[in-house]
Amino acid sequence: MPDSPRIRLATNVLLALYAVVALLPIAWMIASSFKTDRELLDGPLFALGDAGFANYVKAFAARPFVLYLFNSIFAALVSVAITLVVGVCAAYAFAKLRNAWTEILWYAILASIMIPLEAIVIPLFLEVHSFGWQDTYAGIVIPTALNAAGIFILRQAIHAIPEELFDASRMDGASEPTIIWRVVVPIIRSNLMVVAVLTFSFSWNSYLWPLIVTTSDELRTLPLGMAAFQMTLNTRYSEIMAVSVFQRYFIQSSISSAVKG
Numbered sequence: 001m002p003d004s005p006r007i008r009l010a011t012n013v014l015l016a017l018y019a020v021v022a023l024l025p026i027a028w029m030i031a032s033s034f035k036t037d038r039e040l041l042d043g044p045l046f047a048l049g050d051a052g053f054a055n056y057v058k059a060f061a062a063r064p065f066v067l068y069l070f071n072s073i074f075a076a077l078v079s080v081a082i083t084l085v086v087g088v089c090a091a092y093a094f095a096k097l098r099n100a101w102t103e104i105l106w107y108a109i110l111a112s113i114m115i116p117l118e119a120i121v122i123p124l125f126l127e128v129h130s131f132g133w134q135d136t137y138a139g140i141v142i143p144t145a146l147n148a149a150g151i152f153i154l155r156q157a158i159h160a161i162p163e164e165l166f167d168a169s170r171m172d173g174a175s176e177p178t179i180i181w182r183v184v185v186p187i188i189r190s191n192l193m194v195v196a197v198l199t200f201s202f203s204w205n206s207y208l209w210p211l212i213v214t215t216s217d218e219l220r221t222l223p224l225g226m227a228a229f230q231m232t233l234n235t236r237y238s239e240i241m242a243v244s245v246f247q248r249y250f251i252q253s254s255i256s257s258a259v260k261g
Contacts, residue, residue: 027046028045028046029241029244029245030241030245031045031046031047031048031049032049032237032238032241033055033056033238033241033242033244033245034048034049034051034052034053034055034238035048035049035050035051035055035238035241036049036050036051036238037236037237037238039051039238040237040238040241049238051238055236055238055239055241055242056242056246058236058239059229059239059240059242059243062229062239063225063228063229064217064218064225065222065225065243065246067218067220068220068221068222068224068225068226069222071137071140071219071220071221071222072203072204072221072222072223074137074141075137075140075141075203075206075210075221076199076200076203076204077200078137078141078145079141079144079145079199079200079202079203080196080199080200080203082141082142082145082146083145083146083147083150083195083196083199084150084192084195084196084199086146087146087150087151087154087195088154088180088184088185088188088192089180090151090154090155091151091154091155091157091158092158092176092179092180092184094106094109094151094155095155095158095159096158096159096163096166097176106155109148109151109152110148110152112148113148113149113152117144117208117209118208121208121209121212124143124209125212125213127143128143128213133213134213134215135213135214135215135216135219136219137219139213139214140209140210140213140214140219140221141203143209143213144203144206144209145203147199147202149198150195150198150199153191153194153195154188154191154192154195157187157188157191158184158188161183161184161187161188165183166179166183169182169183204222205223206221206223207223207224207227210223210224211224222247226243226244226247229243
């Protein structure tokens with residue numbers, strides 16, 4: 001039964017109300033970033049204050065947020081690259097190159113998804129320290145770059161590809177790497193985008209591991225820089241709002257648009 005005009009109108013009204021409610025906190029945060037602390041506490045909620053862009057200038061002068069941003073983007077992009085390259089190869093091996101140990105290794109990979117980072121952070125840190133990677137980009141990125149969830153998504157996608165397609169490629173003389181990059185990757189492109197977005201988001205929001213493995217301010221990521229800025233004495237909440245606007249909406253929206261495009 002097709003929807004009547006009244007049902008469509010009611011649905012659109014409800015969606016519009018939901019959008020307004022969801023956007024109210026964002027609008028308040030943006031307005032607060034242009035206020036003084038007194039205006040933030042006593043003034044109207046959504047009115048722009050008299051501070052203008054002074055909060056942004058003061059916040060960026062207090063901390064090197066541009067450097068923090070570079071570190072976060074660099075760590076996230078490298079994590080995405082490692083996850084996609086190694087993940088595709090591992091997923092192809094688990095899906096199509098089966099042997100006596102495949103199932104055992106696959107169940108071990110699945111079991112590792114249930115182990116939180118907090119449970120292995122100490123042995124992981126000791127391993128990184130033995131490699132001399134403490135307080136380096138390698139120490140931030142490599143230990144947490146490849147995730148089992150990405151391998152699982154890619155393995156399921158490759159497993160659904162008909163076996164006849166691989167047999168035809170081998171009959172034409174294609175090697176296994178050629179099959180991966182010329183046959184598998186074009187077919188699972190949408191799955192690769194899903195894994196890339198999930199990996200980027202996980203790396204971008206990572207807080208615990210960069211906090212443990214880094215000691216210098218030059219290697220801090222944006223979440224660590226935000227936390228350090230908030231913990232300073234005489235915190236100015238209007239400046240925190242300015243940095244929050246920069247971090248959560250301007251930068252993340254730009255990066256998400258670039259990934260989707």
